Amino acid sequence: MLQIKVNGGFDFDVVAKSNTLSVNGEILNADILKLNTNSYHVLMQNRSYQAEVVEFNSADKTATIKVNGNTYQIKAKDQFDALLEQMGLNDLNSSKISDLKAPMPGLVLKVFVAEGDEVKKGDNLFVLEAMKMENIIKAPADAVIKTIKIKPADKVEKGQLLILFK
Numbered sequence: 001m002l003q004i005k006v007n008g009g010f011d012f013d014v015v016a017k018s019n020t021l022s023v024n025g026e027i028l029n030a031d032i033l034k035l036n037t038n039s040y041h042v043l044m045q046n047r048s049y050q051a052e053v054v055e056f057n058s059a060d061k062t063a064t065i066k067v068n069g070n071t072y073q074i075k076a077k078d079q080f081d082a083l084l085e086q087m088g089l090n091d092l093n094s095s096k097i098s099d100l101k102a103p104m105p106g107l108v109l110k111v112f113v114a115e116g117d118e119v120k121k122g123d124n125l126f127v128l129e130a131m132k133m134e135n136i137i138k139a140p141a142d143a144v145i146k147t148i149k150i151k152p153a154d155k156v157e158k159g160q161l162l163i164l165f166k
Helices: 079-086
Strands: 002-006 012-015 020-023 026-028 028-036 041-043 048-058 062-065 070-079 099-102 107-110 122-130 131-140 143-150 161-165
Touching: 070 079
Parallel strands: none
Antiparallel strands: 002 012, 002 070, 012 020, 020 026, 028 041, 041 048, 048 062, 062 070, 099 161, 107 122, 122 131, 143 161
């Protein structure tokens, strides 16, 4: 069973078994013709629909579809997602960080960010020279910079607190 949320507000319980599809307990009979990679023609209850999959992300279980010119945002949740949410484990993939410490001793050459900046995972934060090599230190997760405790030409020790995040 899937729980489907459409445009952030409409909820549907969908069960697909063999060749039948039921929505909120009601079995739907539809004739579906695939026109090309992302387009479909659907006949259901004596009505005709043109459907197009605009965007599909299987990892996030999200899709954007157009039906007769109207766009819908769809988010699906299966029984495993519901169980993780019930156990409070649904946000494990979104890392929460509070600070960044020096991974090695070195010399700060350049700082790319400022206090209050929003950074995404993988964004460049600063350049740390260690053993005559320049290392670009990147953001470990999405965050907002609260305090920067370094500036260019600062010498840092391994484990020293460099940046605090909100």
